[in-house]
Amino acid sequence: MSKVASFFPATTGFVPAQENKTRITGPRSTTMESAKIALIPCLLPEKQVHEPFDCAPSTKCNSWGCPSPQAAGPPREVAIRGAWLGIKKPLVQSDVLQLFVNKKDLREGSQKLLDIARANGGNRAFGSGGHNATVDYIYNTLVKLNYYNVKKQPFTEVFSQGNATLSIDGVRVASEILTYTPGGSVEAPLVAVPNLGCVLADYPAEVAGKIAFVSRGTCPFADKSLAAKAAGASAIVIYNNVAGALSGTLGAPFKDYAPSVGISQEDAAAVLTKLAAGAVTASVKVDAIVEPRTNYNVIAETKGGDHNNVLALGGHTDSVAAGPGINDDGSGTIGILNVAKYLSHFRVNNAVRFLFFGAEEFGLLGSYHYVKSINGSETELAKIRAYLNFDMIASPNYIYGIYDGDGSAFNLTGPEGSDLIEKDFENFFKSKRTPSVPSEFSGRSDYAGFIQNGIPSGGLFTGAEVLKTEEEAKLFGGTAGVAYDVNYHKAGDTIENLNWEAFVLNTKAIAHSVAKYAVSWKGFPAVNLAKRRYAGDKAKVFKREIETHQHDHHSGPCGGGALI
Numbered sequence: 293m294s295k296v297a298s299f300f301p302a303t304t305g306f307v308p309a310q311e312n313k314t315r316i317t318g319p320r321s322t323t324m325e326s327a328k329i330a331l332i333p334c335l336l337p338e339k340q341v342h343e344p345f346d347c348a349p350s351t352k353c354n355s356w357g358c359p360s361p362q363a364a365g366p367p368r369e370v371a372i373r374g375a376w377l378g379i380k381k382p383l384v385q386s387d388v389l390q391l392f393v394n395k396k397d398l399r400e401g402s403q404k405l406l407d408i409a410r411a412n413g414g415n416r417a418f419g420s421g422g423h424n425a426t427v428d429y430i431y432n433t434l435v436k437l438n439y440y441n442v443k444k445q446p447f448t449e450v451f452s453q454g455n456a457t458l459s460i461d462g463v464r465v466a467s468e469i470l471t472y473t474p475g476g477s478v479e480a481p482l483v484a485v486p487n488l489g490c491v492l493a494d495y496p497a498e499v500a501g502k503i504a505f506v507s508r509g510t511c512p513f514a515d516k517s518l519a520a521k522a523a524g525a526s527a528i529v530i531y532n533n534v535a536g537a538l539s540g541t542l543g544a545p546f547k548d549y550a551p552s553v554g555i556s557q558e559d560a561a562a563v564l565t566k567l568a569a570g571a572v573t574a575s576v577k578v579d580a581i582v583e584p585r586t587n588y589n590v591i592a593e594t595k596g597g598d599h600n601n602v603l604a605l606g607g608h609t610d611s612v613a614a615g616p617g618i619n620d621d622g623s624g625t626i627g628i629l630n631v632a633k634y635l636s637h638f639r640v641n642n643a644v645r646f647l648f649f650g651a652e653e654f655g656l657l658g659s660y661h662y663v664k665s666i667n668g669s670e671t672e673l674a675k676i677r678a679y680l681n682f683d684m685i686a687s688p689n690y691i692y693g694i695y696d697g698d699g700s701a702f703n704l705t706g707p708e709g710s711d712l713i714e715k716d717f718e719n720f721f722k723s724k725r726t727p728s729v730p731s732e733f734s735g736r737s738d739y740a741g742f743i744q745n746g747i748p749s750g751g752l753f754t755g756a757e758v759l760k761t762e763e764e765a766k767l768f769g770g771t772a773g774v775a776y777d778v779n780y781h782k783a784g785d786t787i788e789n790l791n792w793e794a795f796v797l798n799t800k801a802i803a804h805s806v807a808k809y810a811v812s813w814k815g816f817p818a819v820n821l822a823k824r825r826y827a828g829d830k831a832k833v834f835k836r837e838i839e840t841h842q843h844d845h846h847s848g849p850c851g852g853g854a855l856i
């Protein structure tokens with residue numbers, strides 16, 4: 293070891309290598325012995341930082357030390373060798389960190405999540421075995437790096453899941469449970485309820501022991517379900533008052549509801565015709581679980597770096613119950629986790645906090661819990677300079693979407709600094725000669741709690757159930773008129789659902805932003821608490837507007853659906 297130190301005179305800034313067994317990350321090999329001989333320090337032209345690279349002594353250094361990345365071998369080995377030799381880790385640098393990103397690592401991580409889902413009933417929904425195993429995998433991976441302070445943050449929320457079967461006069465009709473419905477099974481006459489069934493007085497006496505048939509409208513589904521139960525109905529079927537299926541939520545668990553299911557306006561029209569002609573018998577079967585479940589966020593912050601000027605970034609670790617969630621949000625989870633691994637080979641100026649949230653699919657519950665755990669203290673909030681969110685970054689029919697932090701496209705501006713984050717991502721894609729488009733900054737993923745506390749935020753999104761436009765197909769390829777992710781919230785969201793090109797490039801974008809902000813917040817406004825409070829209040833006002841679409845995090849059906 294000491295021999296190596298002589299390669300680096302004091303003026304190069306290297307900490308002299310010392311015999312330090314704890315820094316050895318691999319067995320001593322002949323390759324490493326020979327590598328030492330060729331190892332020279334390179335003066336990085338921009339940063340004036342000396343880094344260890346094993347170029348031939350005569351070669352001219354480029355931005356990361358050698359004539360070409362190939363000449364130095366895989367970059368991770370360079371960094372690992374640096375650690376092995378007892379040399380101070382190099383300061384992280386975007387182009388170097390990006391070189392670590394590779395499809396194999398992303399595929400391995402995605403496969404791991406899929407294996408976890410398959411071993412746990414096909415999903416990783418919050419509070420389930422699949423989610424707990426996901427949390428353990430992330431936690432253990434981060435702890436092993438010995439680079440982060442890692443903790444699991446428990447929280448308890450109500451889990452609800454189920455399915456409905458409905459037959460009208462023996463013919464099956466497509467139906468969906470309303471979130472938080474109790475279970476039950478009944479076969480009985482169907483009774484059309486006049487008015488909209490919002491109050492007990494709407495229900496005729498004959499509904500007792502039978503199934504109430506009620507239109508959507510005017511009041512929350514919960515009011516209808518409670519009134520039907522109070523009138524003695526054995527179940528309630530609510531039909532849509534606009535075209536399409538009805539997917540909604542009773543809004544809160546554990547009330548005295550009748551078993552509640554929704555059907556489409558189209559199917560309801562046929563049923564109403566039958567009811568006008570005479571008696572109709574319905575069979576409703578609801579299988580439902582509604583129970584409190586404890587689950588976990590995982591929080592990992594670099595041991596090094598300035599803990600008063602933190603970059604926070606995150607994604608969610610839970611899937612919906614319908615599938616394994618490998619794009620939503622396995623892609624964000626694995627992209628971030630791999631960047632966390634790669635970062636561990638480097639030194640940072642600013643601390644980086646990786647956040648893995650649970651229960652996003654049930655209404656951003658994990659991220660809200662996390663934000664609440666710190667927002668009692670303005671000091672803690674002020675430490676977070678920015679938050680970056682990565683929820684779905686490998687959609688099969690992808691767009692390169694960047695949250696519209698400056699409000700230029702959707703008129704929903706984020707807190708001051710969000711515009712800079714958007715610009716930085718735009719510049720990243722420009723540097724790769726790749727187009728990008730703004731994505732609505734609506735508060736429908738885990739960044740909502742951050743913008744509601746005035747923290748500058750941004751992130752990437754490759755699209756969910758919305759159909760790709762002709763224009764987007766011209767820009768990004770793929771198929772116009774087809775959803776960005778046809779398997780959104782479905783059993784088909786497996787490893788086959790991922791687009792690897794988008795996954796790799798977006799993970800490089802994560803690496804780029806982590807490296808950039810871990811080095812410097814240059815250009816970012818200083819934290820101004822008054823401005824943050826104002827921005828936070830503005831975001832909350834907007835949040836109220838979207839409250840009726842709660843759980844609607846990808847501007848599509850998610851978790852509970854509509855309340856009314």
Ligand SMILES: [Zn+2]
Pocket residue numbers: 608620621652683684845
């Ligand atoms: Zn998601």
